Amino acid sequence: MTAAYHPSQRAYDTPPASYWRDSAGAWSPPPTALPRRAEVAVIGGGYTGLSAALELARAGRDVLVIEAAFVGWGASGRNGGFCCLGSSMHDHETLARRYGDVRAGGFRRAQHDAIGHVRRLILGEGIECDIAGEGELELAHGRRQWRRMQRESGHEDGARLLDRADLYREGYAISGVYGGRHIRAGFGLHPLKYAHGLGRAVLAAGGRISEACPVLAVTPVAGGYELQTAQGIVRAEKVVLAGNGYTPRGLRRETDQGLLPVLSSIVVTRPLTPAEIAAQGWSGETMAYDSRYLLHYFRLLPDKRLLMGGRGGLSGAPGEARHIRRRLQQQIGRYFPAWRHVPVTHFWQGFICLARDLLPHAGVFAGGGGFFHALAYHGNGVAMASWLGARIGQVAAGTLALDEAVPALLRRPLPAFPFPCLRKAYLRGAYGWYRLADWFG
Ligand SMILES: Cc1cc2nc3c(=O)[nH]c(=O)nc-3n(C[C@H](O)[C@H](O)[C@H](O)COP(=O)(O)OP(=O)(O)OC[C@H]3O[C@@H](n4cnc5c(N)ncnc54)[C@H](O)[C@@H]3O)c2cc1C
Numbered sequence: 104m105t106a107a108y109h110p111s112q113r114a115y116d117t118p119p120a121s122y123w124r125d126s127a128g129a130w131s132p133p134p135t136a137l138p139r140r141a142e143v144a145v146i147g148g149g150y151t152g153l154s155a156a157l158e159l160a161r162a163g164r165d166v167l168v169i170e171a172a173f174v175g176w177g178a179s180g181r182n183g184g185f186c187c188l189g190s191s192m193h194d195h196e197t198l199a200r201r202y203g204d205v206r207a208g209g210f211r212r213a214q215h216d217a218i219g220h221v222r223r224l225i226l227g228e229g230i231e232c233d234i235a236g237e238g239e240l241e242l243a244h245g246r247r248q249w250r251r252m253q254r255e256s257g258h259e260d261g262a263r264l265l266d267r268a269d270l271y272r273e274g275y276a277i278s279g280v281y282g283g284r285h286i287r288a289g290f291g292l293h294p295l296k297y298a299h300g301l302g303r304a305v306l307a308a309g310g311r312i313s314e315a316c317p318v319l320a321v322t323p324v325a326g327g328y329e330l331q332t333a334q335g336i337v338r339a340e341k342v343v344l345a346g347n348g349y350t351p352r353g354l355r356r357e358t359d360q361g362l363l364p365v366l367s368s369i370v371v372t373r374p375l376t377p378a379e380i381a382a383q384g385w386s387g388e389t390m391a392y393d394s395r396y397l398l399h400y401f402r403l404l405p406d407k408r409l410l411m412g413g414r415g416g417l418s419g420a421p422g423e424a425r426h427i428r429r430r431l432q433q434q435i436g437r438y439f440p441a442w443r444h445v446p447v448t449h450f451w452q453g454f455i456c457l458a459r460d461l462l463p464h465a466g467v468f469a470g471g472g473g474f475f476h477a478l479a480y481h482g483n484g485v486a487m488a489s490w491l492g493a494r495i496g497q498v499a500a501g502t503l504a505l506d507e508a509v510p511a512l513l514r515r516p517l518p519a520f521p522f523p524c525l526r527k528a529y530l531r532g533a534y535g536w537y538r539l540a541d542w543f544g
Contacts, residue, residue, distance in 0.1 A: 107527055108366070108419035112452065113349070115172040115317065119181050122371040122408070122449040123295035130174055130299045132306055137313045137334040141167035143499055144330055144339035146318045146354070148172075149179035150484060151477050152345030153301035154224075154492030155499065160308035162500035167339070168305065169332060171317035175298030177349045181453035182485060183369060183400050183412045184297075185390045186221050187239050187289035188214045189483025192461040202512055209510035210462075217490035218288050224489065225292070230300030233293040235405050236388040240265075240275060242283040248394040249281035261287040275391070276384030277438050283391075291390050291402050294485065301489075321354055323471050341473040341499050345492060347480065348454030355468055358478070360519035363526045364454040366415025367482055368424070370431040371449040374407045375442065383441035397534070399434055409442065411435055415452050417531060424452060455482035459518045465491045465509045467498075469516070475499050479517070 111117075118124050143159050145152045148170030159166040170176065191198065191210070198207035225232060243249035256264045263285045270276060270283055302312060313334070320331040327340040344354065348364035380386050385403065392400040401411040411431050416423040428450040436443035458464055458479035465477035475498065477491040491513070497503035505514065520526050 108364070109421070111421065112366070112419040112454070115176070115315070118176070119451045119453065120449065121181055121295070121369070121451040122410070123180055123293060125449070127180075127293065127295040127299060130302065132174075132302065132312060135311050135313050137169075137316055137332065137337060138167060138311065139335070139337060141165050141311070141337060141339045143167070143341045143343065144169055144328070144337055145343040145345055146321075146330075147177070147345035147347070147349070148174040148302065148312060148314065149177045149345060149347065150298065150301065150488035151347060151492035152343065153298065153305055154489045155343045155345060155477070155496030156305045156310045157301065157308055158493050158496030158502075159500045160305055160310035162497070162502050164500050166305075166310045167337065168310065168312040169316050169318055169330065169337070170312065170314045171349070173314045174302040174312065175295045178347060178453045178455060178484065179298045179488070180295040181369070181451055182294045183390075183402065183410060184292045184294045184485065185239065185289065185400060185402070185483075186218060186292055186485040187390060187483065188218070188286065188486075190214065190217075190463045190480045190487035192457070192481050198512070206510070206512045210512045213490065213510045213513070214487065215288060217486035218290075220490045220493065221486050222290070225297070225300070228300060228304045230297060230304070232296035232300055233405050235291040236390055236402065237290060238285055238287045238389060239289050240283045240285050240389050240391040242277065242391055242393050243281045244279065244393045244395055246281055252282065252284045252394075256284060271384060274384065274386040275389070278440055279437055280393070285389070289390065289486070291388065292485070297485075317351070318354070321474070327473060341475065343495060343499055344474070344476040345478070347478045347484070347488070348456035350478070355474075355476075357468060357517045357519070358476070360523040361458060361517035362479060363457040363459075363520065363530065365457055365482075365530060366417075366419055366452050367412060367455050368415040368427045368431060368450070368452045369410060369412040370428060370435070370447045371404070372409045372435070372442065372445045373448050375403075375409065375445060379441060379445065380407065383439050385439060399431075399438075401438070408448075409435060409439070409445070414534070417527065417534070419452065424450070427452075455480070457481055459520050460515075463487055463491060463513050464515070464517045465495050466505060466514045466516075
């Protein structure tokens with residue numbers, strides 16, 4: 104499905120020109136020639152694959168991560184660094200109505216556990232990844248959204264409402280916003296430093312990582328699977344698919360028909376001066392996002408650059424990317440008028456991954472029982488990909504049963520899109536609809 108986008112979006116030999124890349128330091132593991140055998144092969148070196156591999160290696164399994172580019176090349180090295188609640192596009196109330204309180208509650212606990220899991224992992228493995236801010240701020244971009252927040256404020260544990268004056272007083276002065284809600288869960292991090300740290304933890308635990316090695320096909324054979332890769336054949340008893348929005352066509356029918364990769368884009372400014380920060384009155388490092396369907400997310404980074412992210416377009420072609428970069432820069436000017444003229448130094452894009460039911464999925468593919476997957480985090484995978492990856496790694500290692508490891512809501516088979524070839528058209532329609540909804544508030 105990613106083939107439907109401009110080829111530059113899948114250039115495995117080109118590092119994304121991100122601010123993270125410029126500030127992460129080198130990732131230089133000892134080069135590993137592709138082994139011919141492994142007990143478990145993990146396809147993908149992002150948070151999901153590395154977290155799965157870490158659990159497998161810790162359990163004493165012979166695990167090999169096979170990554171088409173290099174560790175953190177996909178969304179895991181390109182995201183906004185919001186380690187936060189999320190991973191579904193439905194809120195808790197909708198899920199409870201649709202699937203019942205028990206299932207929705209299990210998923211909600213998993214969302215909170217996922218944040219705790221990342222924090223413990225970072226501390227336990229000594230990963231230096233610039234943790235910053237406490238919780239997240241949802242900002243109402245219209246009167247209606249502000250009234251909704253006021254109505255719902257009692258529902259979210261520990262949520263605190265802030266009106267415009269509160270926002271200003273607490274160092275979050277922003278234009279065109281009616282108020283906000285601070286949710287205590289989550290923190291910001293440097294996503295690529297975190298991915299590198301996970302990679303180093305895998306190697307230290309005895310796992311192996313082969314890079315620059317796209318997996319082209321996976322075939323069931325006696326006693327396991329044969330993986331055809333760009334560097335030759337690997338045999339493994341078990342396979343974990345952790346390609347998320349970068350999963351190519353042809354690996355599994357379920358992912359061919361059930362995943363919708365969608366572009367997301369980010370700009371980062373040069374560091375703001377103390378005078379510029381004072382002039383705007385936004386000085387806090389708490390992660391923030393607005394209440395639009397097609398939302399903008401932003402945070403002041405530890406070196407005082409502003410990061411702003413948003414929707415990424417339908418083609419991924421260079422001309423469209425330039426337009427999106429301009430649009431994000433204009434949005435900085437709307438929310439932060441004092442920073443209207445501050446230059447943007449970095450712009451990049453990457454794939455997030457949607458499923459038809461707008462929920463993440465993890466489990467075992469039908470047939471054989473040794474082909475696992477965890478994917479579809481709907482643009483919120485820093486916490487959930489780390490947690491679900493670890494869980495599915497434990498299942499593949501045989502140390503945890505699937506029904507104990509993964510909430511029931513996420514264990515359901517990945518549903519196919521009706522007429523999968525029309526997925527881009529659905530996306531175009533959804534963008535149009537959400538743009539209207541945001542316009543009319
Ligand atoms: C611009 C952007 C901003 C985002 N912001 C946030 C945020 O602030 N907070 C948040 O929680 N989430 C955010 N996300 C989403 C989050 O980054 C992802 O959900 C998460 O990184 C998914 O991790 P993953 O390991 O499953 O997939 P990825 O990190 O995408 O990794 C998949 C890897 O698999 C490899 N691969 C795929 N197919 C093959 C193959 N056949 N052979 C070998 N290797 C293969 C790819 O090369 C890739 O490196 C954002 C995403 C983007 C793109």
